[in-house]
Amino acid sequence: MTVRQAFAKEQPLLLPLPANPYPVEEQVAVKVGKTPYVRFDLNDYTVPHPHVRRMLSVRADLSQVRIFDGAQMIASHRRSYDRGQEIEDRRHLKDLVEIEREARQHRGLNSLTRAVPICQTLMIRAAERGANIGALTTALLRLLDRYGATELQAAVEDALRAGSVNAATVRAALERRRLERGEPPPVETSLPKHVRRKDTTVRPHRLDSYDQLAPSGDNDDEH
Structure with a gap:
């Protein structure tokens, strides 16, 4: 029996191939x-x-x-x-940009409320009114750099007493206080990082911890 004859005999017994090809991945x-x-x-x-x-x-x-x-x-x-190569889906990158923007906003808000605690109350009331918290944070950070924490604290308190959560109201309060003191307008400066870091608060450490670095014999009196 030839191969052709054997195949013709067995062909009716064979199962057909599936309609969908087997996934090979x-x-x-x-x-x-x-x-x-x-x-x-x-x-x-x-x-x-x-x-x-x-x-x-x-x-x-x-x-x-x-x-x-x-x-x-x-x-x-x-x-x-x-x-x-980098094969990208624009939707993934758009989500990443939005997350990074929110992270920057969060860091800015933390810096603002640490320097001027009353700003936390202002932000809560602004959020209740549907204000743009990111834009408000950016505006108040600029005012913080220009006028300082003490003045911004007082100006925000004035704005809250007036029932306002608007950065323009805070700016107007700062300007009114400046004019009452007879001071010139503040000049905004942009300093490099190494200059800004010189005012960083350094917490002192106990000096006796350095004694552990030296051998005990080094502390003996020399004769």
């Missing part, structure tokens, strides 16, 4: 660092920022790279066969 585990990119096959692919610093899985076929967090697919990109 390369799958690897990847660790995401501080930036929202995963490295696969010498290229970097973006993921949504909430998934940074996590272990994800990449499933790739000849045309597509899909990225999963557990069973959830969080990103899909065309596969690149170049080297050192």
